[in-house]
Each structure stands twice: as C-alpha cells, then as structure tokens.
Amino acid sequence: MLKHFPVTIKIMALVLLLTSSVAGLAQNIRGTVRGKVVTAKNEPAAYVSIGLEGTTHGSTTNEQGEFSFRAPAGTYKLVISYVGVERVEIPVTINAAQSTDVAQITVKASQSQLTEVNVIANSANRFTSRISNDAAKIPLAALENSQSYTTITGGLIKEQQIFSLDDALRNAPGIQKLWDATSRAGDGGGIFTQRGFVTQATVRNGIAGLVTNTIDAVNLEKIEVIKGPSGTLFGSTLTSFGGLINRVTKKPYDVFxxxxxxxxxxxxxxxxxxxxxxxxxxxxxxxxxxxxxxxxxxxxxxxxxxxxxxxxxxxxxxxxxxxxxxxxxxxxxxxxxxxxxxxxxxxxxxxxxxxxxxxxxxxxxxxxxxxxxxxxxxxxxxxxxxxxxxxxxxxxxxxxxxxxxxxxxxxxxxxxxxxxxxxxxxxxxxxxxxxxxxxxxxxxxxxxxxxxxxxxxxxxxxxxxxxxxxxxxxxxxxxxxxxxxxxxxxxxxxxxxxxxxxxxxxxxxxxxxxxxxxxxxxxxxxxxxxxxxxxxxxxxxxxxxxxxxxxxxxxxxxxxxxxxxxxxxxxxxxxxxxxxxxxxxxxxxxxxxxxxxxxxxxxxxxxxxxxxxxxxxxxxxxxxxxxxxxxxxxxxxxxxxxxxxxxxxxxxxxxxxxxxxxxxxxxxxxxxxxxxxxxxxxxxxxxxxxxxxxxxxxxxxxxxxxxxxxxxxxxxxxxxxxxxxxxxxxxxxxxxxxxxxxxxxxxxxxxxxxxxxxxxxxxxxxxxxxxxxxxxxxxxxxxxxxxxxxxxxxxxxxxxxxxxxxxxxxxxxxxxxxxxxxxxxxx
Known part of the structure; x- marks a missing residue:
C-alpha cells in the first residue's frame, strides 16, 4: 500500500517529528497561570483563546470562563485580542513550580462575538476553531462531539490567497473535487466526493443555502466538512451519505x-x-x-x-x-x-x-x-x-x-x-x-x-x-x-x-x-x-x-x-x-x-x-x-x-x-x-x-x-x-x-x-x-x-x-x- 503515497508518508513523518518537538518545551522548569475571563455583562466567557504574547503557551477557557496552563518561569503579557473588541493585555510573572492567579479579566464583548476569538500572538494555533454551533446544532467543542469533522478557518483561507470554497477544500482530508461548477440552476455547484459518495456545498450556517456557480470565499468565516451520513440533524436534501459541507459566514460586530x-x-x-x-x-x-x-x-x-x-x-x-x-x-x-x-x-x-x-x-x-x-x-x-x-x-x-x-x-x-x-x-x-x-x-x-x-x-x-x-x-x-x-x-x-x-x-x-x-x-x-x-x-x-x-x-x-x-x-x-x-x-x-x-x-x-x-x-x-x-x-x-x-x-x-x-x-x-x-x-x-x-x-x-x-x-x-x-x-x-x-x-x-x-x-x-x-x-x-x-x-x-x-x-x-x-x- 505504501507505494501509492511515498511523498505522503514522508510528509506525515515530518509532521510527527515536528509536533513531538513540542514536548521539548518541558525542559524548562514551569509554573502555572490560571484565571477567569468574563464578558461585558459579567457572564463567563467560554471558549476564548488566551496566551502569552510571543510564545507558544496558552489555552482556551472552559464553559465557566476559567483557564489554566503551564509555561516556563518569566515575565510576560497575557493577551486576548479580537477584531472589533478592545485588546486586553495583562502583565504576569510566572514562578517556577508555583501557581499564579490572575485577577478576573473582562473583555468588552458578548459571548456570541467571542465564539471565534483569536489570540494576537504568533504562538497561536492559528488554523484551529475550538467550537462549532452547526455540526451538532448546539455549541460543542470538537472533543465533545462524537462525530468527526474538519474545520477550514478564515485565517487559513486568507493566508493561502484562496478565492473560492472549491479551492479551500484542498485543506480537508478525504474530500476531492470531481466536477467544476457548471452554473446550471439547481445542481450547478461544484461536485465533490467524500467517504465514497458524491456531495455538494448546499448548507450555510446549518440550513439550506444553495449556490449553483462557484462559491466565492469573500463571505466565509470558516468551512466545516462534516463526515458521514448526517440525516438525523440535516435531513435528506442537504447532505449525502458521505457527509456535508457547511459554510459559516461572516457576521457584523460593534465597531467600524x-x-x-x-x-x-x-x-x-x-x-x-x-x-x-x-x-x-x-x-x-x-x-x-x-x-x-x-x-x-x-x-x-x-x-x-x-x-x-x-x-x-x-x-x-x-x-x-x-x-x-x-x-x-x-x-x-x-x-x-x-x-x-x-x-x-x-x-x-x-x-x-x-x-x-x-x-x-x-x-x-x-x-x-x-x-x-x-x-x-x-x-x-x-x-x-x-x-x-x-x-x-x-x-x-x-x-x-x-x-x-x-x-x-x-x-x-x-x-x-x-x-x-x-x-x-x-x-x-x-x-x-x-x-x-x-x-x-x-x-x-x-x-x-x-x-x-x-x-x-x-x-x-x-x-x-x-x-x-x-x-x-x-x-x-x-x-x-x-x-x-x-x-x-x-x-x-x-x-x-x-x-x-x-x-x-x-x-x-x-x-x-x-x-x-x-x-x-x-x-x-x-x-x-x-x-x-x-x-x-x-x-x-x-x-x-x-x-x-x-x-x-x-x-x-x-x-x-x-x-x-x-x-x-x-x-x-x-x-x-x-x-x-x-x-x-x-x-x-x-x-x-x-x-x-x-x-x-x-x-x-x-x-x-x-x-x-x-x-x-x-x-x-x-x-x-x-x-x-x-x-x-x-x-x-x-x-x-x-x-x-x-x-x-x-x-x-x-x-x-x-x-x-x-x-x-x-x-x-x-x-x-x-x-x-x-x-x-x-x-x-x-x-x-x-x-x-x-x-x-x-x-x-x-x-x-x-x-x-x-x-x-x-x-x-x-x-x-x-x-x-x-x-x-x-x-x-x-x-x-x-x-x-x-x-x-x-x-x-x-x-x-x-x-x-x-x-x-x-x-x-x-x-x-x-x-x-x-x-x-x-x-x-x-x-x-x-x-x-x-x-x-x-x-x-x-x-x-x-x-x-x-x-x-x-x-x-x-x-x-x-x-x-x-x-x-x-x-
């Protein structure tokens, strides 16, 4: 079987080698920093990314807005930043083998705005999305969802200078384009195969949103490639037996x-x-x-x-x-x-x-x-x-x-x-x-x-x-x-x-x-x-x-x-x-x-x-x-x-x-x-x-x-x-x-x-x-x-x-x- 994908094996081996290097971060004696993030209404800010600027250290808040992570001893800036939300910077000193509690952090935003918060620090895992509102029709983190799905973030789409949903799907495993869009009414969108079955991009924010020409990426916040037959939540007309493609669109925020x-x-x-x-x-x-x-x-x-x-x-x-x-x-x-x-x-x-x-x-x-x-x-x-x-x-x-x-x-x-x-x-x-x-x-x-x-x-x-x-x-x-x-x-x-x-x-x-x-x-x-x-x-x-x-x-x-x-x-x-x-x-x-x-x-x-x-x-x-x-x-x-x-x-x-x-x-x-x-x-x-x-x-x-x-x-x-x-x-x-x-x-x-x-x-x-x-x-x-x-x-x-x-x-x-x-x- 390996003869079919020699380059793939090398790539995956490189990935494993590079990711294993993360463990080397533990060579320094670390301390723990912990705290809580709340919204402008003093409600827990769930699933907010937070990190130490200029490092690879950070975490995501839980449903109660709490966070905790370990990092080498030193003085840092704890940072949260989001488009349309005032940047938050908190000085913090981490002591070796000790826990440091940070005073409660308030971000001037609602929880809905914070769903896709990103850390403005080069360390962030920029191409992840922690939570989906559509894959299970309720807000769930990926680790809580028993169904597998792949998220292609807007940041990845922008960095690669991708202009269409069709091209963006090259970043998702197990999905392949079969036909370019023909633009015919009703069925003219791009045709893909997923898990052995034909599918099209007919879902937008979890409901029907049919586009029969090539789908422009200008309004995409992210793409969710949801795997496997999903008739229970999405019915028979929007999904195929191999899964579905859900495009999540950009939403308004409260500053110019x-x-x-x-x-x-x-x-x-x-x-x-x-x-x-x-x-x-x-x-x-x-x-x-x-x-x-x-x-x-x-x-x-x-x-x-x-x-x-x-x-x-x-x-x-x-x-x-x-x-x-x-x-x-x-x-x-x-x-x-x-x-x-x-x-x-x-x-x-x-x-x-x-x-x-x-x-x-x-x-x-x-x-x-x-x-x-x-x-x-x-x-x-x-x-x-x-x-x-x-x-x-x-x-x-x-x-x-x-x-x-x-x-x-x-x-x-x-x-x-x-x-x-x-x-x-x-x-x-x-x-x-x-x-x-x-x-x-x-x-x-x-x-x-x-x-x-x-x-x-x-x-x-x-x-x-x-x-x-x-x-x-x-x-x-x-x-x-x-x-x-x-x-x-x-x-x-x-x-x-x-x-x-x-x-x-x-x-x-x-x-x-x-x-x-x-x-x-x-x-x-x-x-x-x-x-x-x-x-x-x-x-x-x-x-x-x-x-x-x-x-x-x-x-x-x-x-x-x-x-x-x-x-x-x-x-x-x-x-x-x-x-x-x-x-x-x-x-x-x-x-x-x-x-x-x-x-x-x-x-x-x-x-x-x-x-x-x-x-x-x-x-x-x-x-x-x-x-x-x-x-x-x-x-x-x-x-x-x-x-x-x-x-x-x-x-x-x-x-x-x-x-x-x-x-x-x-x-x-x-x-x-x-x-x-x-x-x-x-x-x-x-x-x-x-x-x-x-x-x-x-x-x-x-x-x-x-x-x-x-x-x-x-x-x-x-x-x-x-x-x-x-x-x-x-x-x-x-x-x-x-x-x-x-x-x-x-x-x-x-x-x-x-x-x-x-x-x-x-x-x-x-x-x-x-x-x-x-x-x-x-x-x-x-x-x-x-x-x-x-x-x-x-x-x-x-x-x-x-x-x-x-x-x-x-x-x-x-x-x-x-x-x-x-x-x-x-x-």
Missing part, C-alpha cells in the same frame, strides 16, 4: 472596520474585494456588514473566461436583552464559458482495436478549449436568510430560521464525446471509409433555457443547557419544513465531428452564432426538451441530546422523523409523467465520548444514519417504478486530541458505511433504464492534524484511505467493483506555514502546501471496461506580509505546472500554474 483588496494574476486575473462593517445606531444595537467581490479570470486554455460578482450584506438587530435578529443575503452572479468535459460515447474498450485505459492514449490537447469563448452561460443565485433568537430563560433558547434559495441559468454548456473512428463516420459519412482508431471528438452541448430552481426552508429550534440530577444535558428539539420547486429545462445538441488534435484546425469557428442558429432551428418542445419540473415538500421533527454522565464520559442520542412528499413530475408541456408519492423515514444516531485526559484526549464512537428519497425511475420494461428509500448506516470510532494547550489538534478515525437500495443505470438501454438493488459498502481511515510546534510555525496535514464496493447486486457487470463516484482511494494534503515574530519584518511569512490523489476510475464495469485517471501531486506556495493596517501576498498555485484531471464518468483537465499577487488595506 473596513478592508479593501485587489488581486491580479496569471490568465488575466483581476479581483476586487470589500469587507465593510459599521454600527448604524449610537447604541450599537443595529449593525451592518457587507462583503463583496468582483472577479474576472481567463483560462489556461486558448479560450475561456469567467466573470463573477458576489454581494453579501448582513444586518444584526438587538431588539432587547432577550430578543435579537439577523438578516442576511447572498447574491451571486456569473457569466462564464464552459470548462471542457470529455465523456465516453464509445466505451473505453471499444476505442480502437485495443481500447484505451489511460488519458495519455486519447490525444487530448490539454490547452485547447475546442470552442469559442463567446459561448457562455449566465447564472444567478440569490439567497435570503432571517434568524430570530429569543432567550426563554438562562437555560433555554428559541431559534427561528428562514431560508430562501433561488437559482437561475440560461445559456450553452458545450461538452465533448470521445468516439472511435467507426462512430465518427456515422456522424459524418465523409470521414475515411475504413476507420480503425479514435482520432475524433463529437462536439455537443447541453443548454439550459431560462431554468429556475427555488427552495424554502423554515426551521424552529429549541436549545437547552440544563441538568437532571447530576447529569448535564445539552439538547436541541427542532421542527423543519422544506419546499422545492424545480423548473429546469435542458436542450441538447450535437454540432459536428472534429479531430481531437489538429494544430491547423480552427476550433473557435464553433461560436455563439452557430449555437443560436442551431437552437432557433430546433426550438424546445416536449419531444426534445429534457425537463426537471417538480415540487417536493419535506416535514421533519428531530431531537438530539448530549449528556455529560461524568466530566469525562459523554453520551449522545438523537432521532429524526421525516415525511417526504413528491408532488409528481411533468414534461415540457406540463403533462404529468410520474404520479405523486409520499414516504416516511426515521433516522437515529448514537454517540459516545470518553476523555482519558480531560479536555485533551477524547475516544469517540458513533452510529449515524442517512437517507435519500430517489425520484421515480423507469425499469428495463419501460415501467415507472416508485423507488424505495435509500438508507445508509455508519459505524465510526477514533480519537481526537487537543494536546499541549491546544497546539496539537488531531482527529484519527475508522468508519464503515453500508448503503442499501442503491440505484444503477442499465448499460445499453435505449430508454435509460435503471434498477434499484444491491448495497454499497464504503469503509476507510482518516487522519487530520493541525499543529503549532513552535512560535510562528503552523501545520495542517491529512490523509484518507477509502475502500468502496458495490455488493449484493444482481448485476454482475458492476458487482464487487469500485463505483466511479468514489474518487481516489488514497488522498493526502499538507500545508506548512511560518510567520516571523519579534523582528523588524514582523508579519512576514511563508507557506508551502500540496495534495496527492491516487488513480481514480472514470469508468469501471465489465461491459464498458475500465479507465483510470492518473494519480497527481499538486503543490502550492505563498509568501505574505501581514501588518495591522495592510497586507501583501504572492501565491503560486500548481507550483510545478502539473497536468492533472478530475471527473467521474468524465475527464476534466484542471488549471495549470498560476501566479497571484494581492494587496489589501484595513481601515
């Missing part, structure tokens, strides 16, 4: 602040950003924050350009000491040329006399767009959110949330069929009479014609933190309603057959005028339009309780009851083609945590459930079949750490997922028949490490192995084989960052990162043969100079200019080397 930035780079990149925050009243009860970005970029190909605009305002209103509101919007607009996708029209084994098994056998021109870049698609995603929080008592809180997601797309989306020469001749009889190779592609298109997709979610949560006897409960009871209205229209066409690699051919001659003329001659109708016209309702109730049996033993239990209603599907003429149906699902979950070292090491295990209500399908006899509910069960166990005062954070886990009632396409079927049978078993191992071994140096590293197979299927064509949706069996990521401290160039830093993906199947069956995309090693580097008022950065993405591919059932070339230069000024 602004940052403007501009970036330029390879492929005509030009990007302008704004982050503006201001109180709107003198009492600071009404706060406004606006994040916005305009992005223009060309392509590493000879044609292709993208223009996007993101605008995300948020308004916070404190109506009283008990009642507050948060109103938010996300407006994303895109106008882009398509990124080439290559499909197999003929199976890989039928591509020429000997077939093909690797990309290098196909002759694809990596830098060729194959069409003119005036063939574009316009896309729009407009999301609106409203949240009301009401403090019922000191122990119970009510949260009411409304979400409205709307997407629209109109325009062409070219793609290409890989064909053998015999098939090419069927499309164009003037081609050579005795073809034997695979020298051609068919240029096709799937146009969306004024497609619309709307989703509404209303959610009511009651959160409690209370005791029954000696047991502490942190519970949530929720009611959820989701409504989906899909009006998606697709038109398909094929334009011509051309050689796949002809240096003298003008591929750009296929332009917008030709596409428009084709569809003018073939207008949409029930005969040739492929539609997704349907309405769906989902009514849910869920309950989850995290119980502290002791201060080290934590159990959790939860259940969801879900009522799904499909109102039927319709063709282009609004004639019903599938009748309505309803289904009820029950999704339980259980978890257990034991901390052998309090607040430092957690042993965890969970049982989780996920489910999906598939659409009506057509079997091989042409009969419409109401599907069975697909159900996934996961068993997972592992260990989480927050050692050395939080400087070595890790999650190591093993999981086993079993999915029943899998759907499969029937090969060779002229009516696109499907069958629902068999099981997919997905199991594997994941390791996630975030460490700060010494002052200024930070490490993010991860490794994942996944073994997925179709089992118990009645179709021997795919039985026992890895599904193409599962991606690479081996994935690895790392990022090393060093920031200089206490020097004339304080704020200067350097970063180096990379990703590895082993070979992955684009095709894998007996009838079609097997075709694997090659393994890849992709490296990124950056240098930055970050000061209080300004920041400069230079990043190089795909440092070694590697040609690599992603895809499932397809072959998708990825971006070559790109230089990015950024500057920003903070007011």
């Amino acid at each position: 602040g602004a940052e403007v930035g501009h970036s330029v780079g390879s492929y005509d990149l030009s990007r302008t950003t704004l982050d503006l925050n201001t109180p709107l009243t003198t009492s600071k009860n009404v706060l406004l924050r606006i994040n916005s970005a305009y992005n223009y970029e060309g392509s590493f190909r000879n044609y292709g350009k993208t223009r996007t605009f993101a605008f995300a305002p948020s308004l916070s209103i404190k109506a009283s000491d008990r009642l507050s509101f948060l109103l938010e919007a996300e407006l994303y607009y895109g106008h882009a040329a398509a990124k080439p996708f290559f499909f197999f029209y003929n199976s890989p084994k039928d591509m020429g006399p000997k077939g093909v098994t690797e990309v290098k056998d196909l002759g694809i021109d990596y830098k060729q767009a194959y069409v003119n870049d005036d063939i574009t698609m316009y896309s729009r995603s407009t999301n609106y959110f409203a949240q009301a929080n009401y403090k019922i008592s000191d122990k119970f809180i009510s949260q009411t949330v409304f979400s409205s997601s709307n997407s629209f797309s109109d325009g062409a989306n070219p793609f290409y069929y890989l064909v053998n020469d015999a098939t090419a001749q069927l499309f164009n009889p003037t081609l050579p009479a005795t073809p034997t190779g695979h020298d051609y592609i068919v240029r096709g298109d799937q146009t969306t014609r004024n497609s619309k997709f709307a989703a509404v979610e209303v959610q009511q949560n009651f959160n409690g933190d209370f005791k029954t006897g000696s047991l502490r409960h942190r519970a949530v009871f929720g009611l959820d309603y989701q409504y989906i209205n899909s009006n998606q229209v697709f038109l398909s066409g094929t334009y011509d057959v051309v050689r796949i690699n002809d240096k003298n051919f003008d591929y750009a001659a296929l332009n917008k005028n030709i596409v428009d003329a084709y569809y003018a001659a073939n207008p949409a109708s029930a005969a040739n339009a492929f539609t997704y016209y349907y309405k769906k309702n989902t009514y849910s109730a869920y309950l989850s309780d995290v119980v502290n049996i002791t201060d080290r033993l934590i159990a959790s239990v939860g259940v969801r009851v879900d009522r799904f209603e499909n109102k039927g599907t319709y063709n282009f003429d609004r004639v019903q083609v599938n009748k309505p149906f309803s289904q009820t699902a029950v999704a339980p979950k259980f978890g257990l945590i034991y901390q052998p070292v309090k607040d430092a090491v957690s042993l965890f295990a969970n049982f989780q459930n996920g489910f999906v209500n598939p659409d009506v399908y057509v079997n091989t006899t042409g009969q419409s079949i109401t599907p069975k509910i697909q159900n996934a069960k996961q068993i997972e166990g592992g260990v989480k750490t927050a050692l050395f005062n939080g400087k070595l954070n890790s999650t190591i886990s093993y999981y086993h997922i079993s999915l029943t009632n899998t759907m499969r396409n029937v090969p060779g079927s002229a009516i696109f028949a499907q069958e629902q049978d068999g099981t997919q078993v997905s199991k594997g191992f994941e390791a996630d490490i975030v460490a700060a071994p010494f002052s200024g140096f930070n490490i993010v590293a991860g490794f994942a192995y996944n073994d997925s197979k179709i089992t118990n299927s009645t179709d021997p064509n795919v039985a026992g084989r890895r599904p193409v949706t599962a991606g690479s069996p081996y994935l690895a990521n790392f990022y090393l960052s060093y920031r200089l401290s206490e020097t004339a160039v304080k704020g200067l830093g350097f970063g180096l990162g990379g990703n590895y993906g082993s070979k992955t199947y684009a095709v894998n069956s007996i009838s079609e043969g097997t075709f694997q995309l090659p393994e890849y090693y992709v490296y990124n580097a950056n240098v930055f100079f970050d000061r209080t008022k300004y920041r400069f950065g230079l990043a190089v993405n795909n440092l070694t200019n590697t040609q690599y591919y992603t895809g499932y059932t397809t072959i998708n070339p990825q971006r070559l080397r790109q230089f990015v230069l950024s500057a920003s000024y903070k007011f």
